[in-house]
Amino acid sequence: MEITDEILIDLYKRMVRVRLFEEEAGRLAESARLPGFLHLYVGEEAVAAGVCGALESQDQITSTHRGHGHLLAKGGDFNRMMAELMGKATGYCNGKGGSMHICDLDLAMLGANGIVGAGVPISVGAAYANKLTGNGLISVSFFGDGATNIGAFHEAANMAAALSLPMLFVCENNEYAEYSPRHKTMAITDVIERAAAYGFPGAIVDGMDCVAVFEAASLAIEKIRGGEGPMMLECKTYRFYDHVGVKGTASDYRTDEEVEEMRKRDPLVVHETRLIESGIMDADSIQAIKDDIQKEVDISVEFADQSPFPELEDMLVDVYTNGESS
Amino acid sequence: MSPDNIFEGANEDEESSSESNPSERKLGYGAAVVETMAQIMREDESVFLAGEDVGAHGGVFGYFRGLQPEFGEDRVVDTPIxxxxxxxxxxxxxxxxxxxxVDLMFMDFICVAMDQIANQAAKLKYMFGGGATLPLTITTAGGAGLSAAAQHSQSLEAMLCHIPGLKVVMPSDAYEVKGLLTSCIREDNPTVFIINKRKLADTCHVPEELFEIPLGEGHVIREGSDVTVVAIGRMVDEAKKAAEKLSGEGIDCELINPRTVQPLDIDLIVESVSKTGHAVIVHEAVRFGGIGAEIASQIQEQAFDYLDAPIGRVAAPFSPIPFSPALEKHYVPDAERIVTSIKNLF
Amino acid sequence: MTKVGLIANPLAGKDVRRFVSAASLNSDRSKIEILRRCVLGAIDAGAEKVLLANDFRNLALRAVEGLNLGSKIEEMSFHPEGRRKDTTEAAKIFKKEGVKSVISLGGDGTQRDLVLGWIDAPLLPISTGTNNVFPFMVDPTVAGTAAGLVASGELVIEEVSKQAKVIHVDLPNGVKDLALVDVVLVDDRLTGSRAVVKPDSVKQVLAAIADPASIGLASIAGRSNPVYFNDESAVSVICDPTAKQGVFAPIMPGSVSDVGITDIRKVELGETIELDGPGALAFDGERDFVMGENEVAKATVLRNGPKVINPIFAIQTAASNKVFLRKRNS
Known part of the structure; x- marks a missing residue:
């Protein structure tokens, strides 16, 4: 497919939406305005933007505990997201899911997930529904390198392959399973080797470059939609902040030099440079995009702040469909 | 497909839990699973079955036999283990x-799948703020008595009942299999439908047409005035025998089959205990932390003043299920133990 | 000291061409096994040391685990970052350390990265890439033996190697780059996922090696007008999807395309060929540099590249020289 100016700008906007929202969420968490755990997606934006940019709007995705980026890149609403992070009734999950369970079924986003690897079998189910109903959609599961050490991943990979399902496995390989480096937790370094073990193709792409991800994802998606069965795209990427929270440096599990080196490959900067050098945008128009999106983020904070908390009687609502819990 | 002859050798004709006419059609417990599945799959294209060996082999107990030939490999899916x-x-x-x-061959295997059941299926709706609907039925074979030993015999319903979001269904006969399975599949929540593997060949009256038994409504099998016996799953059979025996000794049992243990029809039980003043709860699962503990607790909360004796529980001892028939027959509660327990109340 | 250098590119054979063609995955495990055979072959052939370039997957170190080769193995003190330049940096160290032969595992792209660091390296390239025009498909034990015999002096490098041609490219930004097989101008303004997967995007192919039996963009030239490793010339092909003439060329494994061509011409060594922007330049199969309107890259093919050791010829020469016949005790 032709990668037009519009696509290049669209990819940029998707990344900026994630970055500015996440940085804001980080600031709010630092000032103790967000309850619970916060797993920031900063640094990995090119993956969500590149993959979601290549999807049809109703292609399903499942996500991870680091899931804000996936929903935002798929078009998620700032207000409902920020409200959810604050535990407000107006949030995506009425304040009952929080950061780790952000979802938007209208956008075919079948949920972030607090259990590592657990979204992958669910994507298999969505892919099966696509196959059975012949709706032409594909299902995508985002997961980290660490998730591929969990049984659920292996069961899902094998089943997707055995049933030849329309599913794209997207591994966000950020080199760390929480705080443990990849080389301590697995004897291979490229997760696509696991795809090969289950009998489907995989390829590695630079996960710090949204265009590389978009192009690679598009190539795979076209084949998957055409009925070639599952494929795996492994994006080599990096988490600028720690597994949880807003600290990214002075840590006991990775060096500041490493973080600094990877920050030089910041996916936003990589793409901004490209947009400017190719004359598609200039510094002013880039700043204008950031300003507009920051305004939306600011509005979402205000919206969330002013939204009510759920009522106590909401506690038992939605445990079951069409029924009450006691 | 002729599902009604695949479980030949039924060892007893029992009375259906419904009002029945003996001349009406009888069907086996296992055959009722196939018949129900087939009828529902004919009327609703959105229903499909997936699990280990459910297709070509028809399930290890045969209660999906004939479905794949009729509905094809896409709607009756043989999955990996x-x-x-x-x-x-x-x-x-x-x-x-x-x-x-989706079928988990043996109930014991829910432990392998517990994350997907407990953390995903049960909670998605709530975590997502109500947006998700999960019309999912999990079928699985539970129960002891076949010398299947510790990993293929368990009754783990209490574990499932403890997880908000799930419904847990335990049919005690073929009639309930049909009515409850129909309800489960038409239900918009995740349900676990526990098929008792010692019941497969037992027959009773089952209507030809699909019908629903509401989830959460218990059934009074036998009215009585002296003691309320709450029996779950296959224990209904044993409790019936015990009640028959005791009626000859002057103790009049009211026998209640909750049919579903989550949600639990506690109102029916409390109402009965308020009348009889005595209660005994019978289940196959181990006694400690079993569903009987929950029922007993709710009875004393709601009917304490009516109780004339402590609440009795008849259940399995706190050990894994032994292989040897010599041990297993003492492990699983039977009519005799129920009789003893009830007599102890008086 | 007779030293053999050994390096593997962990990322070779893992790019997006696995989605769009029948390219194989070259796993870490298979590379480790190849490395191990190379080491054993080289030491058996008399190399005193094997200098391992550590890669960011530790493939080389894992290959010698448990071999108990002691001082025969030397680890390069160098910190790989998981990027292309790792191979280039390691090549510079090989040169500085004075290794007598280098075994390099990868495809055409990997060999190019190595040559960027040591242009006339005594090189025995082994194919573990997607496109493998330059490296040899050979049993690694044999390759190790050949490299070991060269290092130990049993074989004279000049007798078992031939210097390769190199396409030297002056980029419009003043940077000098090179390719070993082909430089291709594609109608693209992005480097994207790097591999060239769209046959219609190819505008011009300049190939130093254009073998009709090879896979990759050079096969467009190879199936139009073959030029072999030993030929003292190169070839330039101008492509256009609307051309009246086409050539069937396997630009990826298992993926044969009908590529329209308008002009084929021989290129002399030393002659300068211009590649006119706009477009992206792919070096040995990978898009690497984007040229704007009015930008021009200038390419010249010279035979001043690595001394490529032909492992089969080397082994045959050694056998003729009775190198493998040894006296036994008792």
Whole structure:
């Protein structure tokens, strides 16, 4: 497919939406305005933007505990997201899911997930529904390198392959399973080797470059939609902040030099440079995009702040469909 | 397909839990699973079945036999041995609007799939703020008595009942199999439908047409005035025998079959105990932390003043299920133990 | 000291061409096994040391685990970053350390990265890439033996190697780059996922090696007008999807495309060929540099590249020289 100016700008906007929202969420968490755990997606934006940019709007995705980026890149609403992070009734999950369970079924986003690897079998189910109903959609599961050490991943990979399902496995390989480096937790370094073990193709792409991800994802998606069965795209990427929270440096599990080196490959900067050098945008128009999106983020904070908390009687609502819990 | 002859050798004709006419059609407990599945799959294209060996082999107990020839490999899916992925398959498809029935061959295997059941299926709706609907049915074979030993015999319903979001269904006869399975598949919540593997060949009256038994409504099998006996799953059979025996000794049992243990029809039980003043709860699962503990607790909360004696529980001892028939026959509660327990109240 | 250098590119054979063609995955495990055979072959052939370039997957170190080769193995003190330049940096160290032969595992792209660091390296390239025009498909034990015999002096490098041609490219930004097989101008303004997968995007192919039996963009030239490793010339092909003439060329494994061509011409060594922007330049199969309107890259093919050791010829020469016949005790 032709990668037009519009696509290049669209990819940029998707990344900026994630970055500015996440940085804001980080600031709010630092000032103790967000309850619970916060797993920031900063640094990995090119993956969500590149993959979601290549999807049809109703292609399903499942996500991870680091899931804000996936929903935002798929078009998620700032207000409902920020409200959810604050535990407000107006949030995506009425304040009952929080950061780790952000979802938007209208956008075919079948949920972030607090259990590592657990979204992958669910994507298999969505892919099966696509196959059975012949709706032409594909299902995508985002997961980290660490998730591929969990049984659920292996069961899902094998089943997707055995049933030849329309599913794209997207591994966000950020080199760390929480705080443990990849080389301590697995004897291979490229997760696509696991795809090969289950009998489907995989390829590695630079996960710090949204265009590389978009192009690679598009190539795979076209084949998957055409009925070639599952494929795996492994994006080599990096988490600028720690597994949880807003600290990214002075840590006991990775060096500041490493973080600094990877920050030089910041996916936003990589793409901004490209947009400017190719004359598609200039510094002013880039700043204008950031300003507009920051305004939306600011509005979402205000919206969330002013939204009510759920009522106590909401506690038992939605445990079951069409029924009450006691 | 002729599902009604695949469980030949039924060892007893029992009375259906419904008002029945002996001349009406009888069907086996296992055959009722196939018949129900087939009828529902004919009327609703969104229903499909997936699990280990459910297709070509018809399930290890045969209660899916004939479905794949009729509905094809896409709607009756032989999956890998992968319990987490089987449940995930059901969840993902259910969220997409289908009505999957996924089979975990033995109930013991829910432990392998517990994340997908407890953390995913049960909680998605709530975590997502109500947006998700999960019309998912998990079928599984529970119960002891076949010398299947510790990993293929358990009754783990209490574990499941403890998880908000799930419904747990335990049919005690073929009639309930049909009515409850129909309800489960048409239900918009995840349900676990526990098939008792010692009941497969037992027959009773079952209507030809599909019908629903509401989930959460118990059934008074036998009215009585002296003691309320709450029996779950296959224990209904043993409790019936005990009640017959005791009626000859002047103790009049009221026998209640909750049919579903989550939700639990506690009102029916409390009402009965308020009348009889005595209660005994019978289940196959181990006594400690079993569903009987929950029922007993709710009875004393709501009917304490009516109780004339401590609440009795008849259940399995706190050990894994032994292999040897010599041990297993003492492990699983039977009519004799129920009789003893009831007599102890008086 | 007779030293053999050994390096593997962990990322070779893992790019997006696995989605769009029947390219194989070259796993870490298979590379480790190849490395191990190379080491054993080289030491058996008399190399005193094997200098291992550590890669960011530790493939080389894992290959010698448990071999108990002691001082025969030397680890390069160098910190790989998981990027292309790792191979280039390691090549510079090989040169500085004075290794007598280098075994390099990868495809055409990997060999190019190595040559960027040591242009006339005594090189025995082994194919583990997607496109493998330059490296040899050979049993690694044999390759190790050949490299070991060269290092130990049993074989004279000049007798078992031939210097390769190199396409030297002056980029419009003043940077000098090179390719070993082909430089291709594609109608693209992005480097994207790097591999060239769209046959219609190819505008011009300049190939130093254009073998009709090879896979990759050079096969467009190879199936139009073959030029072999030993030929003292190169070839330039101008492509256009609307051309009246086409050539069937396997630009990826298992993926044969009908590529329209308008002009084929021989290129002399030393002659300068211009590649006119706009477009992206792919070096040995990978898009690497984007040229704007009015930008021009200038390419010249010279035979001043690595001394490529032909492992089969080397082994045959050694056998003729009775190198493998040894006296036994008792």
């Amino acid at each position: 992968a319990e987490q992925a089987i449940i995930g398959l059901g969840i993902g498809a259910a969220v997409q609007g289908l009505r999957p029935v």
